[in-house]
Amino acid sequence: MCRVAEPSSRRNRHVVRTVIDDSENVYHPVNDNNTTIKNRALHEEVPLRLTISTGSEASKSEYIDANFSSSFRATCSVTGRLSNVHDDYVIFPKVLGEGHYGKVRECIHRGSRLLYACKSIDKSKVGRLDHLQREVHLLSAIEHRGIMKMVDCYEDEEDVHIITEKYTGGELFEKIIDNTNPNGCLTEEKASIIIKSLLEAVGYLHENDIVHRDIKPENILFESKREDAIKLIDFGLSRRHERGEAFMSNPVGTAYYMPPELLKGKYDKSCDLWSVGVVAYILLCGYPPFNGDTDHDIFESIKRGHFEFPNQAWSNKSDMAKDFIKCLLRRDPRKRFTAKEASMHPWITNSRLMQQRAR
16 A cells, blocks of 8 residues: 655645555565675674473573574564664764654764764654665665765664765755746756766666666755765665566655656656656756646646646757657656666767866
8 A cells, every 4th residue: 555745844846745655575685795784793682581481491492592583683673683873973963854764863983083974764663674674785785976875784672773974965856946936947057967967876776776766856965065966865765676577566756756657557667767857857947747736636647648848947948958858758668768878868968068168
């Protein structure tokens, strides 16, 4: 059954409703190449309160071992090991961001004195801990300049603490809000540079058989106040999907960014490129191509697949920009551009030239 999150008052403009499917139970483990996770040995004992009134000493021992193992697994169901984040990090009380399941705060590593961000997730609020487990494993395997970098991960009895690099430039969503006016939003130059970086990140994921499934402006951060580099974040809905594997079927993501084939329950990694197309459209005009007062209305608009370039916000936009968007918002995913094809579109390659000149 799908659950629709309530929109926040700040975000009623467009990027507001996240649809999360609780029925997906496919978990694809990946090799954990994060040595800080592999080598962590900060185990804490799990207290046992067992009453054994009968049985031999051997059976008592087996009973204790079995229950200890069961209790331990239940306590550290995400990482498989108990560890104390406070042994290595000082976490500051100020909350930088807050979601349905936890909070993000600044922290400092006790040894190096470097600043990081700590995302603390309350396990009691997470409906599917295997989804959180998948997020941790995926993040540990990802290494790309356009994607959030996980530094470490800790799990105690109540929370999972994901330590990542700290990015200070703010959300792309906020930049859209601050720059939207009746004549549009960002300039084509700025928008194309952002989309170019996003395509590089998505291309890396797809080459490694990972699909994000929730690409939207809230999940894109600027690395610094200079706003010259972005980071794709939040892999809570991501999963591995290999070539030749059966289509995914669970309707997950955020309403405005979901492609028509996802709503029909038969989709692959090309769903991410549709989302990139929607982000590009919003960057140039400030509103989504498929809109509605309710999720049902938005979904019906997406299924119809018809979108326009209204004159007031689009009369000063190039045909090249419009063509780029059309190449990504194709209803047939087989005809939709891949990340590699999109990165070779003239609207993107021209942005690359403009970046080089700026340097």
